[in-house]
Amino acid sequence: MSFLDASGMTGGYGATDILHDCTLRVEKGQIAVIVGPNGAGKSTAMKAVFGMLRLRAGKVTLDGEDITALSPQERVRKGMGFVPQVNNVFPTMTVEENLEMGAFIREDDFTGTMEQVFELFPILCDKRRQNAGELSGGQRQQVAVGRALMTKPKLLMLDEPTAGVSPIVMDELFDRIIEIARTGISILMVEQNARQALEIADTGYVLVQGANRYTDTGAALMADPEVRRTFLGG
Amino acid sequence: MDLLNALVAILNYVVIPATAYGAQLALGALGVTLIYGILRFSNFAHGDTMAFGTAVTIIVTWGLQAAGVSLGPLPTALLALPFGIAITAALMLATDRVIYRYYRKVHAAPVILVMVSVGVMFLMNGITRLLIGVDEIRFDDGARFLITAREWRDWTGLAEPLTLRSTQAITVVVAAVVVWALFWFLAKTRTGKSMRAFSDNEDLALLSGINPNRVVAVTWIIAAALATTAGVLYGLDKSFKAFNYFQLLLPVFAAAIVGGLGNPLGAIAGGFIIAFSEVGVTYAWKKVAGYLGYNADGLLQLLSTEYKFAVSFVILIIVLLFKPTGLFRGKSF
Ligand SMILES: Nc1ncnc2c1ncn2[C@@H]1O[C@H](COP(=O)(O)OP(=O)(O)OP(=O)(O)O)[C@@H](O)[C@H]1O
Ligand SMILES: [Mg+2]
Numbered sequence: 001m002s003f004l005d006a007s008g009m010t011g012g013y014g015a016t017d018i019l020h021d022c023t024l025r026v027e028k029g030q031i032a033v034i035v036g037p038n039g040a041g042k043s044t045a046m047k048a049v050f051g052m053l054r055l056r057a058g059k060v061t062l063d064g065e066d067i068t069a070l071s072p073q074e075r076v077r078k079g080m081g082f083v084p085q086v087n088n089v090f091p092t093m094t095v096e097e098n099l100e101m102g103a104f105i106r107e108d109d110f111t112g113t114m115e116q117v118f119e120l121f122p123i124l125c126d127k128r129r130q131n132a133g134e135l136s137g138g139q140r141q142q143v144a145v146g147r148a149l150m151t152k153p154k155l156l157m158l159d160e161p162t163a164g165v166s167p168i169v170m171d172e173l174f175d176r177i178i179e180i181a182r183t184g185i186s187i188l189m190v191e192q193n194a195r196q197a198l199e200i201a202d203t204g205y206v207l208v209q210g211a212n213r214y215t216d217t218g219a220a221l222m223a224d225p226e227v228r229r230t231f232l233g234g
Numbered sequence: 235m236d237l238l239n240a241l242v243a244i245l246n247y248v249v250i251p252a253t254a255y256g257a258q259l260a261l262g263a264l265g266v267t268l269i270y271g272i273l274r275f276s277n278f279a280h281g282d283t284m285a286f287g288t289a290v291t292i293i294v295t296w297g298l299q300a301a302g303v304s305l306g307p308l309p310t311a312l313l314a315l316p317f318g319i320a321i322t323a324a325l326m327l328a329t330d331r332v333i334y335r336y337y338r339k340v341h342a343a344p345v346i347l348v349m350v351s352v353g354v355m356f357l358m359n360g361i362t363r364l365l366i367g368v369d370e371i372r373f374d375d376g377a378r379f380l381i382t383a384r385e386w387r388d389w390t391g392l393a394e395p396l397t398l399r400s401t402q403a404i405t406v407v408v409a410a411v412v413v414w415a416l417f418w419f420l421a422k423t424r425t426g427k428s429m430r431a432f433s434d435n436e437d438l439a440l441l442s443g444i445n446p447n448r449v450v451a452v453t454w455i456i457a458a459a460l461a462t463t464a465g466v467l468y469g470l471d472k473s474f475k476a477f478n479y480f481q482l483l484l485p486v487f488a489a490a491i492v493g494g495l496g497n498p499l500g501a502i503a504g505g506f507i508i509a510f511s512e513v514g515v516t517y518a519w520k521k522v523a524g525y526l527g528y529n530a531d532g533l534l535q536l537l538s539t540e541y542k543f544a545v546s547f548v549i550l551i552i553v554l555l556f557k558p559t560g561l562f563r564g565k566s567f
Contacts, residue, residue: 076442087435090431090434093430104442
């Protein structure tokens with residue numbers, strides 16, 4: 001069984017379903033990427049996996065344990081970390097305080113984890129006393145990822161971590177994400193930059209209207225002429 | 235010499251009273267701004283919370299006085315203040331449990347919460363009147379003056395008198411200690427930081443495992459402490475009258491909005507801006523002008539004191555027109 005196994009997810013925000021029998025799986029230490037057109041339900045699928053959406057059908061297991069009924073907070077304790085697409089930092093708090101809040105549920109000493117985050121994102125160490133709201137887009141995303149890493153998650157979920165950053169910063173962020181995966185953390189990521197994301201993906205999901213359209217390895221999806229034509233712009 | 239006399243007159247009639255009044259407004263505005271930042275609504279019951287807290291403190295003060303307890307030169311009310319705060323905090327928590335919690339649960343719009351707080355205002359209004367009546371009450375005991383007019387004249391030989399009442403000095407000292415403690419709490423403690431996080435980004439705070447019920451409870455307790463302290467200091471400095479505290483709502487809100495709702499530093503600055511404007515505009519400047527060699531026919535008073543609330547009102551309107559988020563960038567609303 002996969003490390004994360006979210007299968008048959010069906011549900012939405014109100015009466016109408018956004019997700020239709022959607023399935024997402026991530027193996028231990030691997031990177032899974034969700035791509036798809038705007039409004040396909042990618043963010044909604046992430047929220048469903050994280051327990052922020054009431055599902056009418058489907059099941060989510062983490063490391064073999066059924067977590068379908070758990071609240072997002074309880075899922076954090078089980079080892080999930082989530083970086084939302086928008087509003088993913090505390091803007092009037094310093095970088096260091098943002099990381100501290102990320103570690104809020106931890107009873108033990110988390111200075112070591114903070115050091116690791118600073119090693120991963122050195123710029124955050126330089127700006128540790130600056131308010132997160134005053135940072136550039138790329139730096140803010142690093143704060144957001146760093147905050148989620150503070151609980152030492154086993155699964156890190158990223159909703160468009162490279163939204164609104166320059167191509168150079170994007171490459172930089174992807175490198176860091178690969179680095180995180182190498183430490184054994186599984187990654188489930190939504191990406192607008194489909195090509196670059198699929199390049200680093202072990203598994204790729206193409207989501208259309210809340211349903212799985214294509215599922216394969218990143219490389220295979222890149223090679224599929226149909227996928228290229230419809231979703232990767234030729 | 236005349237220049238000195240002019241300065242002394244300004245100090246005596248404007249700077250000292252406005253500083254004390256500003257400190258009282260700042261404490262009141264801090265409570266309003268805290269509730270706005272964390273619970274996300276403008277609490278119209280805050281003035282009556284100040285009245286209730288002060289009424290309880292006065293009753294405890296009477297009890298202490300009857301028991302023969304005193305603080306010597308300091309007013310007994312300072313000793314009663316912690317009791318006043320505790321009882322007010324208990325009432326706030328009960329109000330939240332019975333009334334506000336429901337509206338949070340159904341995610342009521344802020345404007346609905348404002349209306350709810352108006353209801354709570356009338357309720358607290360009634361409770362305070364039942365508790366202590368509607369009359370004006372003076373409850374300052376202990377030493378009256380730090381500097382009397384006579385002492386001042388003997389020391390300096392200036393024609394212009396200067397007095398410093400002990401309640402004015404106590405107001406400034408207590409307010410400074412309370413503000414320091416509040417900022418320390420918000421900046422350094424885990425609970426304080428979690429409150430700021432909750433104010434900054436509620437969803438992310440929840441995702442981070444911050445317990446919203448705890449944040450809300452601590453907010454009410456702090457708001458009760460700020461309101462009661464502000465009310466007691468105001469009452470010591472002037473007098474206690476339930477209706478006057480209801481009226482204080484306007485300058486307190488003006489201070490919070492001028493400083494930027496949700497911004498604690500702004501609330502303090504706003505308190506002093508409102509206080510100095512109010513006192514400055516209602517002071518008769520004739521005497522000062524005379525010292526400076528200009529003999530005016532009129533009193534040189536821009537507004538008579540009965541209209542002092544107009545000052546808050548005008549400042550409020552100007553700020554809302556030109557800088558709706560306040561001078562210190564609060565949350566827009
Ligand atoms: N909070 C919400 N309440 C109701 N409907 C919503 C909500 N959020 C999203 N939707 C709807 O759900 C559908 C899927 O939205 P979702 O945000 O999941 O798409 P997405 O694939 O993440 O798009 P994007 O690429 O723009 O981020 C859309 O039709 C959207 O209007
Ligand atoms: Mg999205």
